[in-house]
Amino acid sequence: NRIINYKIPVEFYTREHKTYLGRKLLIKGRIKNSKFANRPNLLTGNIIETDPGSTFLGTVLFSVRGYIDSMLKSLLMNEHYDLGTGLILGGSGRLKKDLKDVFVRAGVLHILAVSGLHVGFVCMFVGFILIFIPISARIKFFIIMLVLCLYTGITGFRPGVCRATLMAFLFGLSLILQRNVDGVHIINITAIIFLLINPLLIFDIGAQLSFSAVYGILFLYPIIENSIIKRINVKLYKFIMTSMAVSFSAQLSVSPLLIYYFHRLPTLAVISNLIIVPIASITIFLLFFCLIIGTFSFMLAKMIAVLISILLSILIIISKLFAGIPFSTITLYISPIILLLLYFIYSRRLRKLAIYSIIIISIFLSISSLSDCVIIKTGTAGTLISTPYGENIFITSRRSKVQTAVFLANQNIEKLDYLAATENHYPVEKKFFELPDKLHVKRIKFGKMTINVSDNINIIFREKKITLDNSDFKYYEEEENLSYILTDGKDVQKFC
Incomplete structure (x- = not known):
């Protein structure tokens, strides 16, 4: 037996919702290849032992995240704790399947993705504290970026928060250097830096959605503002239309990706976000404030947590109302070619070509789908x-x-x-x-089309193939009006 030391980046998924950030794990298992380019190696196994991280940064990240997790667990109920943790640390993995499906159907699952909203709150808190400290603007900027980097590490270096932090750094740097930089240039530089560090991020769904939403806001919102919003004189209506325009711009930009990956499109996302995003913003603000107050007074933090629980309950109720509306989410299966052409509409030079191409491809697909299926x-x-x-x-x-x-x-x-x-x-x-409780399907027939299960049942998963014999099936002579046979190996039911 030889011990081979070999370093390779792998991904490991654990069923337990525990915090392992900044800790060393001893995992016994096997490394398997993956077909996905962005995750070539997957580690399957069990966690045998955990040790605290030996690095100072790992210890700090683990301690801060552990404090946030334990504080929220002691202040909030189970359902509210899962949602509150997702709002402040990101990720929907803690949510129960039913609640997660509600957020998906309502089109508001993105509030659980740590992004520019969270980075803005962190900048606001740190900036407010630094107002009373007589130091130069450059030192304040350095301190804010240091705290943002710490928060990025606490959230697990998710693409959305990394993108927002890097954009905040570039924007703040342009202010310090007194340079007028366009937002499109900042997001372009951010994307280039990301791809230089990790080229495989171009295949990451979270990174694609995050950058697409920002590009949509930067490209589409100014058009809507110049065409519609500037003509509105009433401040309340103008505020509502501005919020809807931002949400619509982001939603329209990420829609092709949502259809391609999930085959779902929230139809009421613009309206639901108009109500839910402000509530979520207030909740996130109170969560940050509660965690800061909790370090000094647990009783005061408990009082704030009561208000947070009320807001979280309202958030869930409103999401369920939108999710219960018929056709709040529609299922779509559209050719990836058409989805790709949709992004060319942003370009003035390619807009007509993209529209004509979409029309022609749609006509051909419609003609080919005229046959019964x-x-x-x-x-x-x-x-x-x-x-x-x-x-x-x-x-x-x-x-x-x-x-x-x-x-x-x-x-x-x-x-x-x-x-x-x-x-x-x-x-x-x-x-x-x-x-019957145990079901084997032998034959399915629709009109002139018949699907037969062969004598041997083959179960294929990637490169693996498992063959099961047909000893459980009983054979019966084909009847003229027989559509299919259902059997559990003992009794047979015939349906015509």
Whole structure:
């Protein structure tokens, strides 16, 4: 046996929601290759031992994040603690699946992404404290950037907060040097620096969404401001339209990415953000203030936490109201070529070419889709089959009505024609078929199209292939009006 020392960057995902920032982990497992360019090596295994980080920076980051985590846990309830931690440290991994789905459908999940809003609050807090200290502006700027770098490390160096911190540094540097720099130049320089440090960030979804949102605001908002907002004289209306214009610019810019990666598009995001973002901003401000006060007086921090809990409850209630509106999120499957052409509309020179190309490609895709087709969508709740005749068939082995309702809502399905399940837990218009607990599908037939399961069942996952024999199946002679057979290996149910 030989011990080989080899250094290679890997990614490890743990099921436990613990803070490991700045600590050394002893993990026993295997390194596997990944097909994704931005994450070539994945480490699968178990954490055997954890030790405090030996570096000073690692110890500081771990201590500060541990203080934030323990303070919020002692001040807030479980559901509010998960949401509050996500608001101040970023990330939606702590949220329960149902609550996370609510934020996705309402189009406000981005409030859990640490970005320029959080960086702005940190700058405001530190800048307010430094007002009373008689030092030069350059030293104040250096202190603010030092605190921002510390906050970036506490949040785990997420692309959004790194982008906002670097943009804040470049913008502050331009003010100190008394240079008039365009915001587009700052975001371009930031993107170049990011790619020079880590070229694989171009494949990172978080980085793509973060930069796309900023580019959308810088390009589209001035157009909307000159065309609409400047003509409004009432201050209240002007403030509302400005907020909606910023949200619309960012949403329109990230929409192609949302459709490409998640096949979802929030339709009410502009309106929901108009209400939820101000509440989230006040909540984030109070969270920062509460953490600072908590270092001096826990009782005073507890009083502030009551107000934070009320705001978090309001945030959840409003998000659920928007998520419950029909078609608050639509499911779209659009060709990546069309999504790419949408970004060329920003360029005046390529705008006409992009529009004509989108129209021509859409016509060809529409003509090719005129033939009858069956759409099959599979999720954790079950399988949805949509026939060319507009009928919806849902097959599931689960008994949860909530999971079924959420899955169907995500697919914009308001009614079911047929339900095949272990029990009738969802209303259907035509017929319910009771399924056995263990299910094997032998044949599915739609009109002239027949899908047969071969004698051997092959399960393929990436390069791995597992073959199962067909000993559990019973063979029956094909009947003229037989559509498919459902069997658990003992009893057989025939549906025509």
